[in-house]
Amino acid sequence: MTDPLAGPAPLDDLAAFREVAAGRLASFEHITVPGSPGLRRAGVVLCAVEHDGVPSVVLIRRAYRGRNAGQWGLPGGRLEPGETPEAAALRELDEEIGLAAGPADVLGRLDDFPATSGFAITPIVVALDEPGALLPSPDEVHSVHHVSLRRLAADDTPRWVPQTDGGSLLQMRLGPDWAVHAPTGAMLWQFREVVLLGRPVRVADFVQPDWTRH
Structure with missing residues (x-):
């Protein structure tokens, strides 16, 4: 197996990333949250593109x-009636930031994340060679940001903050004054571990800040 931190691939080359990611996701047995009364479902995209010459993942505020x-x-x-998580995620990617992706761009998926807001969130991993211009919807998106694959894979990116109840709160430290918590932080951490570092992990039990319930 290729060492993801060695040489120009795959953290520094989008084509190499696509090959490694597709293989690792194909062998990863993702978990689907079972249906239950009141459960709502959503799909989100971990979209890898080249930004400023390096492979990066798109985040939004x-x-x-x-x-x-x-x-x-x-x-x-959220999923519309009859939609799959993949279809919903790709539709929302286009509606929210203007990036068009099709089934051929999908590399796989990670575990459903059971958010305290009542949603089961399915993360879909996508790579786009020529994404085109970003067209964020002002009704839904304040700003669009990129985080490099190397930043996600760096040792000092995950930070675990002890809580008074004995648990730990994950902070994905993506830059100065830029910390992302669960649910999004948990999905980024699983992407980092499974896809970038080849270490199968689970995240369903990660602590979520109270303000994510809304």
Whole structure:
């Protein structure tokens, strides 16, 4: 297996990333949250593109209105009747930030994340060679950001903050004054571990801050 931290591939080359990611996701047995009364489902996209010459994942800061106002997130949203998580995630990627992706761009998926907001969130991993211009929807997106695969894979990116109840809160430290918590932080951490580092892990029990319930 290729060492993801050695040489130019796959953290520094999108084509190499695609090959490694597809293989690791194909062998990863993802978990689907079973249906239950009141459960709502959503799909989000971990979209890898080349930005400033390096492979990066797209994150958004949600508009300062409505659900999840001002929170860090991945492009995505709730499933419409009859939609699969993949279809919903790709539709929302286009609607929210103007990136068009099809089934051939999907590399696989990670575990459903049971958010305290009542959603089971399915993360879909996508790679786009020529994404085109970003066209964020002002009704849904305040700003669009990129984090390099090397930043995600760096040893000092995950930080575990002890809690008074004895647990630990994950912070994905993506830059100065830029920390992302679960649910989004948990999905980024699983992407880092499973896809970038080849270490199968689970995240369903990660602590979620109280403000993510809304």
